[in-house]
Ligand code: HEM
């Protein structure tokens with residue numbers, strides 16, 4: 001397996017980062033909803049400890065992915081019309097944007113609420129802002145709206161991947177797999 005992306009294939013770093021983030025995000029979403037629903041308790045605090053740690057990890061992986069993507073080329077969509085290509089690009093841009101906005105709004109929310117982020121109980125992250133009630137409300141709103149947008153875009157993304165594989169029977173899903 002090659003390290004670099006080619007015209008037809010994703011290289012292994014892109015694949016690894018894609019599936020690692022996919023897995024983390026698919027755990028992160030139910031974890032967020034579940035922890036948010038719990039009454040205040042030690043369990044809730046612990047689950048949010050995990051939610052914040054995973055979220056920051058996703059942020060780091062997303063930044064690595066974007067840097068790696070910018071350092072090389074990416075495969076072109078096979079037999080796709082101009083409109084299809086533009087839609088795929090739009091969807092992917094939205095996913096990248098959300099992988100940055102979600103953790104950052106979470107980080108700002110925690111900082112503005114004056115709650116420390118103890119990353120995997122290894123080290124405390126610096127606060128991005130001082131205590132600020134209004135900013136906390138805004139960041140929370142941004143986090144919530146982004147979650148809904150993510151659910152919609154992901155449904156289309158996963159649907160499109162399956163459609164390529166089972167209906168069009170092209171290489172789009174295979175070339176992202178190992
Ligand atoms: C089971 C779930 C998923 C499947 C089956 C899937 C499938 C795929 C496939 C086949 C591609 C390659 C498209 C191409 O070669 O043009 C792709 C790209 C991509 N996926 Fe996923 N994906 C899944 C989950 C996710 C998740 C959770 C995210 C993050 C929120 C994500 C973000 C992306 C992004 C940003 C790209 C574009 C890569 C680039 O152009 O640099 N995917 N996905």
Ligand code: HEM
Nearest residue numbers: 028029032033036052055056058102103106107143144147
């Ligand atoms: C890709 C990363 C992330 C995803 C997909 C995600 C997803 C979610 C979801 C689904 C919820 C429950 C629904 C809601 O209240 O909006 C939630 C809530 C929350 N998340 Fe995240 N999150 C991410 C990153 C983070 C990070 C990095 C932090 C903090 C450092 C964080 C802090 C919070 C907090 C404090 C809540 C509760 C919000 C409230 O009180 O309404 N999240 N998140």
